[in-house]
Amino acid sequence: MSGTSQQAATVDERIKQRSRFREALIRPELGGIVGTIIVFAMFLLFASDSGMFTSQGVLNWSQVSAQFMIIAVGACLLMIAGEFDLSVGSMIGFAGMMIAIFSVTLNWPVWMAILITFVLCIAIGAINGFIVIKTGLPSFIVTLASLFILRGFTIYLPQTIERKTIIGGVKDAAEGDWLAPIFGGKIMTGVFQWLGDAGIIETFERGTRQGQPVVDGIPMLIVWAIGLVIFGHILLTKTKFGNWIFASGGDAEAARNSGVPVSSVKIKMFMFTAFCACIFATCQVMEFGSAGADRGLLKEFEAIIAVVIGGALLTGGYGSVLGAALGALIFGVVQQGLFFAGVESSLFRVFLGLILLFAVVLNTYIRRMITGER
Template sequence: MTEAVQAQKDERVKTVSPWRRALIRPELGGICGTILVFLLFGAIAGDSGMFKAEGIMNWTVVSAQFMIIAVGACLLMIAGEFDLSTGSMIGFSGTVMAILSVHMGWPLWAAILFTFGFCMLIGALNGWLVVKTGLPSFIVTLAFLFILRGLTIWGSVYFTRQTIIGGVGEKAQSDWLAPVFGGKILTGFFTWMGEAGWIATFTRGSRAGQPVVDGIPMLVVWALALVILGHLLLTRTRFGNWIFAAGGDAQAARYVGVPVNRVKISMFMFSAFCATVFATCQVMEFGSAAADRGMLKEFEAIICVVIGGALLTGGYGSVIGAALGAVIFGVVQQGLFFANAESSLFRVFLGAILLVAVIMNTYIRRIITGER
């Protein structure tokens, strides 16, 4: 009798059913939720143009916005920490970029690179305070939520006497780095589809004959790139194993040589990086920065991650699941608009789906750990 057969007959060897194996996949909730919202809005808003080229691009862009910040929040939550300063970081980084380029005369590319470096240093400071003081990341980043938002408003008023800083669009026209965040790709392909009659085109005005959707915004490209990068980092590298270990049991991870402090600080920096990417894309899109941008985005990012299957206790989650959570948000937000429903219902949806996701994740955690 082979060892494999003996192992199968050994009562100490616990077999896992296919159902249980599927149930503990972190992406399960995101997959089910995505299917449900597509079916729902396909039924109630399918005739309103939601699933035509322009409608698809609308909810894709909104989903991409959630997706960018959800990737950073996901990796940080798997590492066992939270970042409540994400929303304030979005407003802060955009304002810094605009002040440096418009009011201090910096080249836009230099302002962008400096802002990324500066904001990642702030993320490192968040992480350093958490690991050195032992304070909960909830408290540390909550403090930075107020600090950054206050500095954003003060800086805007001090330099411009207003909370909206314009003029970035003019600086971006001749800048080599601006198109990386504010341009579009595949414009020729979409023009060809418009000429072939595959997608709608404008019928009047100066844009007559041009496609309604003329390319894929760099915001979407950044979102997909970050999802792929985050997924590969988490599932294909030793550092990804360290992230899971740091969030699962930090002390045990230290005993086996995992640099837990470095992992956590790196994830805070990556969260700040994702927030700055989001802010830069917004600044390039609108040609301005506003002090109130990013409000409540930190909570929306966390909800995306929880919907995607991550546990609030850390050590378990999926970047793909978080991306699906972002798609759910984008489809629901735009679906309510296409269905002519009250937009405030989106907040009701956020609260309800967060509650359902936490209950489901708690149940899954009990299955994983064998708790009753």
């Protein structure tokens, strides 16, 4: 091979390497990956001896992360489609309260209460999307109105019917129900019992539960979170509908001219966001056995923060479900990690603000560096 050919081959190889590096830098998950590494390194250093990484500790922050993940998946797809839903938190409280009223107050079967609540919430999501599309109003305003409407009904209905804002007895009503375990049960209990018997995980040393594993299974909340993340990732990256989501959020008018059903896509994303909020609410009600009017407060903002940390743009057309899942994982680890590290829990909100600012600055800087923008 001549010297010129060797030089050309070397240049080509450098171009390929630079291209791969550039592609890695513009991945929307970059901020979430960096944040996850920093958070885990920090708590491995300062809280490793506090029980945070025992089986019970891992379960604690995994469950909290799973809560954020469930609503972050819906928020992520909707934001990529170019819209917001500020009613997610109120939807969580409303859905939980409706399940409790239907099953406890009205004595409906729990499976029927759950299914009717899902239909109701998805219908409200469709109405939000329809109003946004038909009126041209910003989704921020429309869903802000829904936030107050749903929260108002969540407080008014139990006060009017039961003269209180917390309705209990859901666990008793769900006894023997066929659908309730899908949201409030556990899987792999036999595996965890075997791990406990083998001494691999901690077991209770005394009392009525002596010999039983401290962690006796994986809660369905975590299963739902993982399932939704996988579904959302495949939908977004492997299907034509996923391309439509990106196109709808990137340039809606150009997408319409290309044959993309932008209105239908956005309405379906509002419906999916409501579906995710209802899953969260159902799992929460089954776990606690009650519904409270204050459930879901500020969850809409936490979902948006998780999505932004995961690399999504507030302007739409860019983002990643995996990145949003990493943002949710950061939330769960930090919220529980501060407790294990003995740090004042109110500082969690301070951290959220700092990590949000860091993620936005990092994503903006890298994007400008790659595109050459100023």
